[in-house]
Amino acid sequence: MRPSYTLNQSPAGRVDAAELRRPVRKMLVLVAMLGYPVFVLAWVGLPAAGMTGIAWAVTVGALGLGVILAAMALYQFRRSMAQAPDAQLDERQIRVRDRAYLEAYRVFALIVLLVLLVGGIASDVLEPPITLTYDVVQPLVWGALLYSMFLPSAVVAWQERDLPGED
Amino acid sequence: MARPVANRVEPVLHNRIGVFRAERGMTRQALADALGVNYQTVGYLERGEYNPSLELAFRIAELFGVPLEACFSRAPFTPMSQQLYHPEQ
Numbered sequence: 001m002r003p004s005y006t007l008n009q010s011p012a013g014r015v016d017a018a019e020l021r022r023p024v025r026k027m028l029v030l031v032a033m034l035g036y037p038v039f040v041l042a043w044v045g046l047p048a049a050g051m052t053g054i055a056w057a058v059t060v061g062a063l064g065l066g067v068i069l070a071a072m073a074l075y076q077f078r079r080s081m082a083q084a085p086d087a088q089l090d091e092r093q094i095r096v097r098d099r100a101y102l103e104a105y106r107v108f109a110l111i112v113l114l115v116l117l118v119g120g121i122a123s124d125v126l127e128p129p130i131t132l133t134y135d136v137v138q139p140l141v142w143g144a145l146l147y148s149m150f151l152p153s154a155v156v157a158w159q160e161r162d163l164p165g166e167d
Numbered sequence: 168m169a170r171p172v173a174n175r176v177e178p179v180l181h182n183r184i185g186v187f188r189a190e191r192g193m194t195r196q197a198l199a200d201a202l203g204v205n206y207q208t209v210g211y212l213e214r215g216e217y218n219p220s221l222e223l224a225f226r227i228a229e230l231f232g233v234p235l236e237a238c239f240s241r242a243p244f245t246p247m248s249q250q251l252y253h254p255e256q
Contacts (some may be wrong), residue, residue: 091219092204
């Protein structure tokens with residue numbers, strides 16, 4: 001296999017520097033991944049629960065902003081090892097990145113399966129049945145976009161261990 | 168003997184990278200630059216949490232000027248001080 005770099009030469013534009021400690025990264029992953037369903041539920045459910053106007057807008061806006069900021073922080077994690085091309089990574093990082101895509105695919109497939117399963121059961125049980133309108137499909141599409149883009153970064157951020165400092 | 172590494176089971180490969188680096192007064196960053204890898208990868212290598220490719224293993228041994236088997240082993244290394252001063256043990 002041809003190495004992506006040569007001896008005594010660092011990969012160009014090398015991806016390094018773990019700016020965030022692992023507990024912080026895990027918290028960001030949880031906020032980004034669990035925050036979106038909470039955001040959608042708040043968007044739909046709070047008006048039904050009686051919260052409207054400014055209070056609704058502030059609550060939903062804060063939730064949405066939290067999800068976006070957490071997702072962006074993950075995306076920038078190590079200038080996003082998960083998004084970097086081979087030339088910017090060494091062999092360990094390439095392995096970590098490739099494994100992250102595999103794990104992300106598994107998680108994404110599981111999420112899609114659960115959504116389809118729950119949606120299918122709900123459409124059978126609920127009366128009147130769920131109709132696939134723009135309002136129903138839109139959050140699913142945005143969710144699919146969010147998770148497909150950020151899951152590999154989230155997996156890397158979740159799994160990469162902190163190393164002790166230079167001795 | 169095997170241990171889980173990031174959800175996988177990989178054979179343990181013992182190494183003396185940390186010892187050789189310390190002998191030469193190199194920082195992890197200096198070693199990483201010499202090898203063309205990320206400095207964190209050096210940390211993973213030293214702690215035995217990442218097994219290098221054969222190509223990288225040879226480069227590490229060549230950089231330190233030692234045979235491959237002096238740097239890597241499937242069995243735990245005897246401490247160098249014991250090898251030097253108490254070889255009979």
